[in-house]
Amino acid sequence: MKKILLFSAIFIVGLNLFAQPTVKIFAYEQDNLPGTRPAGVVDENGKPIKKAAPKKNYFIYLSFKQKYSIKPVQIFIKGQAYEVGSCTLKKTPVEYIDNMIPNNSGKRILVPATNDIALEIPVAEPSAGQKKTSNLQKLTAKNDVVVAYTWKNKTYYATMKQIKKLPSTVNE
16 A cells, blocks of 8 residues: 555656646737828839838737746747747736827736746747648647747747737827
8 A cells, every 4th residue: 555655646746747837828919000101102213102011019928937947939820930039027017008099098917917927028020931740730720829938948838729909009
C-alpha cells in the first residue's frame, strides 16, 4: 500500500513539472478608418491621390505568473500569421481611452488589475509563406487569435476564440 501511495505522489509531482504555464490572452481589434480626400488632388507627378485603405489596429496582451519566463514568437489573427515586435511590460490595469467623443472619457479596461506580468505584444508585418503544422491549422481554424510562445525551450500556444472589438478610430 505504501509503495502505491509513494508511486502516486511521485507521478502527480512529475506531472506538475511538465505542465505548461497558465497564460491568459487579451485581444482587441479596432478599425482604423482613413479620412476623406478632397476631389481632384494629385501628387507631384500629376497622378490622382487615392484614398487610403482601411486598416486594423490590434491590441494583444498576455498575462502570466511572475515566476515564468515566456517569450512570444509569433501571432496568428484570423488565420493570418504576423511577426511579433519587441514586447513591453505593462502595469495593470491596462486601459484604453477613446477620445473621439468630447467631454466623455470612453475608458475601457483591456487587462484587469493583477499581480501577474502583463506583456503587450505589438503586431508587426504579416509573415509570408508561413507553413502551419496540422495542430496549428486546427488551432487557427477554431480561434481568432493564437499566440505561439516559448517557455523552457518548448513552444506552446495561447488561444482566444473570438477577438473583442474596440470603437473605430477615424483619421483626418
